[in-house]
Structures are given as structure tokens and as C-alpha cells.
Amino acid sequence: MLSIRVLRESRAPSADALTSGERRVALDPATAGKLAMAVSKDAESPVVTIESGAGTHAFFNDEAYADTRGVTVADDDSGRGDAELVLCVRPPEPEAIDQLAEGSVLVGLLAPFQSKALIERCKARKITALSMELVPRISRAQSMDALSSQAAAAGYHCALTAAHEASVFFPMLTTAAGTIRPARVIVVGAGVAGLQAIATARRLGAQVWAYDIRAAAREQVESLGAKMIDTGVDASGEGGYARELTEDEKAKQAEALAKHLSTAHAVITTAAIPGRRSPQIISEDMVKRMQPGSVIVDLAAEGGGNCALTKAGETVMSGGVKIIGPTDIASELPVNASEMYAKNLFNLLSPFIEDGELKLDFEDAVIGPMCITRNGDVVHDGVRKALEESA
Missing domain, CATH: 3.40.50.720 (NAD(P)-binding Rossmann-like Domain)
Structure with a gap:
């Protein structure tokens, strides 16, 4: 069964600076539960794991996640390697990529043209990286367009x-x-x-x-x-x-x-x-x-x-x-911004969840254009060219 993990943002505010830094979280409790149900309607064991404190700055506390069916809270980052699908808002630190399982799928606003170190780590670990910035501007993808939802906020x-x-x-x-x-x-x-x-x-x-x-x-x-x-x-x-x-x-x-x-x-x-x-x-x-x-x-x-x-x-x-x-x-609007971003992720991923597994179609008109790395290669032409020019 598909195992999903939501990362704690590396750019989250410090305790004494609650109005600066990244306050959003990739899944709010309601959407986390909805995604868990898309994987398994029975969900006898947790499907989605939220790292402790990931939603704190968006005013979603750990208890709200723990009380959601199909969702559990992890006290630390030791279990990142168990996840097949990893969700984030901003690009994780390159070191965090080393903790992910080889061949896992990473989805987030990955800043692919500015994240050379991250992309190199994804290549090395054969991680499939999907960048939400690269969701194509087509009618079918409007509900998945994180750039638009976050731009509204x-x-x-x-x-x-x-x-x-x-x-x-x-x-x-x-x-x-x-x-x-x-x-x-x-x-x-x-x-x-x-x-x-x-x-x-x-x-x-x-x-x-x-x-x-x-x-x-x-x-x-x-x-x-x-x-x-x-x-x-x-x-x-x-x-x-x-x-x-x-x-x-x-x-x-x-x-x-x-x-x-x-x-x-x-x-x-x-x-x-x-x-x-x-x-x-x-x-x-x-x-x-x-x-x-x-x-x-x-x-x-x-x-x-x-x-x-x-x-x-x-x-x-x-x-x-x-x-x-x-x-x-x-x-600055972490509650609604997180909720909208979470719905973008759900609308993107849920159509590709079948029989409790994530089955991405890389010929799909949405998935194909937003895929950066796969099987150890940079598969996005624009990103590959930008990396070559910066070398």
C-alpha cells in the first residue's frame, strides 16, 4: 500500500519570528485524510505520515492530524526512507534528499531552475521529482495549478x-x-x-x-x-x-x-x-x-x-x-494558502492512485511536463539546459 509522508519545511520560522519564513504545510488535516481515503477506504493502518510540527505555523497542530483517519504523526525524520511519495511546499535541503528511499516520488514547489544541488541529489538516488511550478497551463490542470492558487493569496x-x-x-x-x-x-x-x-x-x-x-x-x-x-x-x-x-x-x-x-x-x-x-x-x-x-x-x-x-x-x-x-x-495567509496548495496536490495525484498504489503516467499531458528527474536522469529539457549553462 502507498506510503505518503509530508515533510516539515526547512525554511519554517524560528520560535521568536513567527511572521517570517515558510509557514505553509503541504497537506492540511482534512486533505490529508481525503488523500488517505483515496489510497485505502478501510485505512486500518496509517497511510499518510505528517512530521511533527509540520503544520504548526499554519495553525494545524499535531493533534488535528492524529485525530484524522488514515493519518499519523512522526516525532522525527528517521522514517523518511519508508515513504514512496513525499510531499513538501518549498525545496527540501539537499541533505534531506539523502534520507528518502531510492525510486521514491517527491512533489513540491521545487524551484527547479535554481535548485541544482537538489536535482543532483535526486538524480543520484533515482528519485522521481515533480515540480508544481511546471504544471502546464491547460484547462484540465487548473485545479492543480499551485502557482495560481498561491498567487491569489x-x-x-x-x-x-x-x-x-x-x-x-x-x-x-x-x-x-x-x-x-x-x-x-x-x-x-x-x-x-x-x-x-x-x-x-x-x-x-x-x-x-x-x-x-x-x-x-x-x-x-x-x-x-x-x-x-x-x-x-x-x-x-x-x-x-x-x-x-x-x-x-x-x-x-x-x-x-x-x-x-x-x-x-x-x-x-x-x-x-x-x-x-x-x-x-x-x-x-x-x-x-x-x-x-x-x-x-x-x-x-x-x-x-x-x-x-x-x-x-x-x-x-x-x-x-x-x-x-x-x-x-x-x-502570510498560511491557513488558506496551505488548504489551496493541499487541494492542488490532491487533484494532481488522486487520479493516479489505483488499488492503493501510485501509478504515474509519464505520457500524461500534466505529469510529463512537470517531471524533472526520473530513473537517475534529468528528463525536463528546460531544466537540463539551465543546469548545463550554469555548470
């Missing part, structure tokens, strides 16, 4: 951060001291995170403009009550992502964007390309032209930032403009 929280850090009210207020006009907010990037940021800022009463180099984003932006900044550049690419701009296109979009930024009270940037550095969209000169008291919240900080002055995990002041580079942003 991140976009929402970024809008709240912008409202909290801004020097003005977001909504229009009519007071005895006069009328206060609503804040002007610009959201850069109209993907899942950007659209959630737009919707949240609108709910808070701000006037919102959106910037995206994909012309197809206009309809979604306007459906949320925001206005699209027209730059005359369309950079729609494959898989729903934006392609790289030419130098002429960059100059054209920069000129149009700079004009709008100069009047903004808050800017939320969300543009990211998986496996690559975040595109730099807001230059230092653009920041200089912004009004004092305005704020930039750069959701793309972990990938280098959309703003030239962004520093990941820090807040920078430049000419009266506050630039915030949040990290682990989805972890």
Missing part, C-alpha cells in the same frame, strides 16, 4: 500591505473637514496575483489602473473595474506568460508607464517569469519621478524585483518613496 496580501503602508486613505471619504479623494493605485502585471491585487484594492475603494504588456489582459482588468494603461506594446507569449520585450518595446512601454507612476499613491508589481529573473520594469529614474509618500510593494522581490531599487526582504526609502520587497508572501 499573494496578490490579496500585497494589496493589503499597500493600503497599510500608503500615506493616504484608499477609499474616498466625505468628512466635516472636507472630501478626501480615493487613492490612485497602479498594479503592474495582470496575472492571477495582479488580478487579485486589483480586486482587493478596488474593494478598499481605490482608483486602480493596471499595466500589462499582454493585450489579452484588458478584458479581465476592465471586468474588475480597473482601467488599462495603454502602451501600444503587445508581448503575449506561450502558456499565458509574457514574452521578453525588445529594447524598442521596453523604451516605449517605459515612457507610457512612467507618466502614470508619477501620479500614483501606491504601486503593486507582480510580473514574474518562472525560472528567470523577474523583469525590471520600474527604473530608478521612474522612482525619482514618483511623488513623496507613495509606496511600491514588489511581489516579484524574490526573483530580483520589478523595481530597480527593490531588496528582497527589506524596505528601502528613496526620495520619500517606500519600496517594500516582501518574501514568503503567500505564507
